[in-house]
Amino acid sequence: xxxxxxxxxxxxxxxxxxxxxxDDIGTESLTRLLVVYPQTKSYFDHWKETxxxxxxxxxxxxxxxxxxxxxxxxxxxxxxxxxxLSELHAFMLRVDPVNFKLFTNCxxxxxxxLFPDDFTPQVHLAVDKFMALLALALAEKYR
Amino acid sequence: MVEWSDFERSTIQNIFANMDYDVVGPKALxxxxxxxxxxQRYFGNFGNLYNAAAIxxxxxxxxHGKVVLHGLDRAVKNMDNIKATxxxxxxxxxxxxxxxxxxxxLLADCLSIVVAAQMGTAFTADVQAAFQKFLAVVVSSLxxxxx
Numbered sequence: 001x002x003x004x005x006x007x008x009x010x011x012x013x014x015x016x017x018x019x020x021x022x023d024d025i026g027t028e029s030l031t032r033l034l035v036v037y038p039q040t041k042s043y044f045d046h047w048k049e050t051x052x053x054x055x056x057x058x059x060x061x062x063x064x065x066x067x068x069x070x071x072x073x074x075x076x077x078x079x080x081x082x083x084x085l086s087e088l089h090a091f092m093l094r095v096d097p098v099n100f101k102l103f104t105n106c107x108x109x110x111x112x113x114l115f116p117d118d119f120t121p122q123v124h125l126a127v128d129k130f131m132a133l134l135a136l137a138l139a140e141k142y143r
Numbered sequence: 144m145v146e147w148s149d150f151e152r153s154t155i156q157n158i159f160a161n162m163d164y165d166v167v168g169p170k171a172l173x174x175x176x177x178x179x180x181x182x183q184r185y186f187g188n189f190g191n192l193y194n195a196a197a198i199x200x201x202x203x204x205x206x207h208g209k210v211v212l213h214g215l216d217r218a219v220k221n222m223d224n225i226k227a228t229x230x231x232x233x234x235x236x237x238x239x240x241x242x243x244x245x246x247x248x249l250l251a252d253c254l255s256i257v258v259a260a261q262m263g264t265a266f267t268a269d270v271q272a273a274f275q276k277f278l279a280v281v282v283s284s285l286x287x288x289x290x
Binding site for chain 2: 031032035036052105108109110112113116119120121122124125128
């Protein structure tokens with residue numbers, strides 16, 4: 001599966017449209033990951049707290065969204081463009097790739113919640129494909 | 144047996160009590176057919192599913208969406224025994240309809256997204272967790288009798 005040119009445009013346009021709320025989206029998505037899938041908290045033992053909307057969650061949610069926007073800018077070559085991030089996740093963070101799917105679920109719910117009129121089925125399809133390809137690119141250097 | 148907190152029970156009851164089945168059912172099924180096009184394999188006799196607009200405007204899809212959503216009512220009324228409640232439906236989906244059980248998960252994901260759009264910020268993280276837990280139990284029960 002790969003993104004068609006049309007789908008790339010849909011992804012760029014949609015993420016461009018919602019960029020002003022990207023910090024909220026990141027915070028909301030990460031908060032939900034930790035609440036809906038509590039096992040993900042295991043990656044954050046070193047934080048002071050993992051409570052919804054707390055400072056460390058907000059800071060890291062914004063960080064993750066930054067990575068997603070970086071990927072939006074590299075749609076024509078996700079694997080190549082995200083090599084460094086992949087190495088980070090593979091060798092340092094060692095996040096089990098199953099969690100990328102869980103995070104995708106959370107971000108899709110947040111996008112639907114915050115932009116019910118813009119997150120049409122067609123946009124949902126393109127974004128879901130993008131997130132799946134992003135996850136694959138991140139897992140590239142794992143083994 | 145699945146343990147439900149008071150919050151989870153009341154959340155599920157509330158969501159379904161306030162749900163507009165005629166809107167949510169059609170939207171969820173249509174979204175599933177658009178976002179996961181391979182699910183269209185089960186609807187060969189539904190007519191025009193050639194593109195997103197056709198799917199979203201298809202009256203057979205809309206109707207079936209309502210049927211499927213109302214199918215959840217039994218689980219809502221029998222939260223302490225969803226597995227037994229759906230044993231017969233599970234056999235039906237396996238032996239007669241031959242539906243790959245992974246599709247239940249795909250439809251459940253789409254349902255969460257449609258409900259999130261309907262409820263807006265009322266679909267808090269805790270509400271999302273309760274709703275997805277409920278759907279996960281339903282999905283598991285529907286796949287239980289496959290062999």
